[in-house]
Amino acid sequence: MTRRKLHLACYSELTVHSAFPISRSRHTGGIYNSPRDPRDLYTPRFVKGKGRTKVGLCPICIESPSRGGQGQKLWLSTKFSAFNYHMQFAHGVSAMTGRPFSPPVSYRTTRRRQPLKMERSEIIEGKCHVCKKWVPIESIKDCEVKVKELFWWKHAATCHQGSQVAGDDDFYEQDNVFCRLEELNL
Numbered sequence: 001m002t003r004r005k006l007h008l009a010c011y012s013e014l015t016v017h018s019a020f021p022i023s024r025s026r027h028t029g030g031i032y033n034s035p036r037d038p039r040d041l042y043t044p045r046f047v048k049g050k051g052r053t054k055v056g057l058c059p060i061c062i063e064s065p066s067r068g069g070q071g072q073k074l075w076l077s078t079k080f081s082a083f084n085y086h087m088q089f090a091h092g093v094s095a096m097t098g099r100p101f102s103p104p105v106s107y108r109t110t111r112r113r114q115p116l117k118m119e120r121s122e123i124i125e126g127k128c129h130v131c132k133k134w135v136p137i138e139s140i141k142d143c144e145v146k147v148k149e150l151f152w153w154k155h156a157a158t159c160h161q162g163s164q165v166a167g168d169d170d171f172y173e174q175d176n177v178f179c180r181l182e183e184l185n186l
Contacts, residue, residue: 005173006091006100007067008038008181009045009059029073030057038186039172040098042087048075056083060091068173092153094162101156102165104137105129118142126152129165 030046033056044056055075063069076083087093092100104126115121120142125134137152139145147153172178 005068006041006060006093006171007063007069007173007175008177009035009041009063030075035059036098038181041091041093041100042095042098044078044083047078052079054078058083058086058091060087060093067175088157089150089153090147092149092156094157094160096162097164099164100171101153101160102129102163102168104135104152105165107137108134110134112140115140128155128159130159130161130163 030048033044033047035043035045041059043059045059045062046057048055054077056078058074058076060068061070061072061074064071074086076086078084084095088095094101106127108125108127109122110125111122112120119140120138123136123140124138126137127134135152135155138148139151
């Protein structure tokens with residue numbers, strides 16, 4: 001399992017309200033929603049609606065493919081956890097910290113006893129820095145999955161509770177947005 005590098009959202013308050021934007025971003029619709037800080041990958045930068053109809057725009061999917069996104073406006077319900085599930089299990093971003101979940105501290109391959117047809121005979125496990133348990137990080141089914149890290153992220157979402165591995169802070173792509181925030185000491 002390789003660590004994904006994520007781009008900082010180019011849709012920021014500096015882009016929306018400043019004569020000195022971080023990048024040339026088109027307006028997405030909705031109302032600007034300030035993140036906890038400019039490096040927050042979780043908080044939707046734009047929201048629409050109120051109460052039960054409130055939706056948030058995924059700050060990762062809206063980015064162009066060259067910036068790690070899909071170049072599409074994906075509005076998800078914030079009231080019924082659709083936004084939360086999407087951010088945690090499609091992108092691996094913690095709702096608590098706004099940062100990616102820490103990866104396992106080590107890996108091992110374990111042989112499975114009596115696997116059925118179409119199941120793996122071995123499974124890769126990752127060791128959690130919080131609970132110290134070995135957690136399966138892939139399905140027992142021998143097939144391709146859309147999001148390889150899903151099994152780890154599901155564990156991390158319930159176990160980590162905001163905890164990060166010490167020194168685990170190298171998860172941003174160092175592009176023009178990152179460099180601009182560094183220049184501004186943000």
